[in-house]
Amino acid sequence: GAVVSQHPSRVICKSGTSVKIECRSLDFQATTMFWYRQFPKQSLMLMATSNEGSKATYEQGVEKDKFLINHASLTLSTLTVTSAHPEDSSFYICSARLTHTDTQYFGPGTRLTVL
Amino acid sequence: GQQLNQSPQSMFIQEGEDVSMNCTSSSIFNTWLWYKQDPGEGPVLLIALYKAGELTSNGRLTAQFGITRKDSFLNISASIPSDVGIYFCAGAMNRDDKIIFGKGTRLHILP
Numbered sequence: 001g002a003v004v005s006q007h008p009s010r011v012i013c014k015s016g017t018s019v020k021i022e023c024r025s026l027d028f029q030a031t032t033m034f035w036y037r038q039f040p041k042q043s044l045m046l047m048a049t050s051n052e053g054s055k056a057t058y059e060q061g062v063e064k065d066k067f068l069i070n071h072a073s074l075t076l077s078t079l080t081v082t083s084a085h086p087e088d089s090s091f092y093i094c095s096a097r098l099t100h101t102d103t104q105y106f107g108p109g110t111r112l113t114v115l
Numbered sequence: 116g117q118q119l120n121q122s123p124q125s126m127f128i129q130e131g132e133d134v135s136m137n138c139t140s141s142s143i144f145n146t147w148l149w150y151k152q153d154p155g156e157g158p159v160l161l162i163a164l165y166k167a168g169e170l171t172s173n174g175r176l177t178a179q180f181g182i183t184r185k186d187s188f189l190n191i192s193a194s195i196p197s198d199v200g201i202y203f204c205a206g207a208m209n210r211d212d213k214i215i216f217g218k219g220t221r222l223h224i225l226p
Binding site: 105 | 165
C-alpha cells in the first residue's frame with residue numbers, strides 16, 4: 001500500500017517551454033501533497049505544500065508564478081514549470097501524506113533537463 | 116529555524132558489518148522518519164517513529180526515537196550490497212506540519 005506515482009519520469013525540453021509533472025497517490029487519498037526539488041548529492045528541498053481544493057503554500061524563495069501547482073482531487077497534484085530555463089533543470093519529487101499522520105510517501109521523481 | 120544534523124555524512128564499510136547513523140535536532144520533534152534513496156529514485160520510507168523512546172525494527176533495520184525527542188538513530192545489521200544508498204532522517208513537530216529532512220548519510224560497501 002501507500003504507492004505514489006509520478007509522470008513523466010524524465011523530460012527534456014527547450015528553454016522557454018512549460019512542463020507539467022503529475023503526482024498520483026494510487027491506493028490512498030491524500031489531502032496534502034508536497035513538491036520537492038533535489039540537486040545532485042544534496043537533500044530534498046521543499047518547494048511547496050499542495051492542499052486539495054485550495055491554493056498551494058510556497059516556501060520562501062520559490063516563485064509561485066514560476067511553479068504552478070494544482071491539487072484538483074484527493075489523488076492528483078500537478079506541478080507546472082512555466083517558461084523553463086536551464087537553471088530549472090533538477091530532480092523533482094512529490095510526496096503524499098497519509099491523512100491524519102505525519103508520514104509522507106514519495107513518488108519516484110522526475111528528472112527535468114532544460115536545454 | 117528547525118535544523119536536523121545527520122551524521123555521519125558518509126560511511127565506507129565492509130559487507131557484513133553493522134551500521135549506525137543518527138540525527139539530532141535543535142527542536143523537539145513528535146515524529147521521526149527514516150528514508151532510503153537509491154540513485155535516480157524517490158525516497159522510500161523505512162521506519163516511522165511516533166513516540167519518545169519507541170524502538171522499531173524492520174528486518175535488519177532498527178530505529179529509535181530518543182527520549183529527549185531531539186534525536187533518533189538508525190542501525191543496520193549485517194549489511195549487504197543492496198543497502199548501498201543515501202539514508203535520510205526526517206522529523207515533524209506536529210501532525211500536519213511539513214517534515215524537515217537531514218542532509219543524508221551516504222552508505223558505501225567496499226568489495
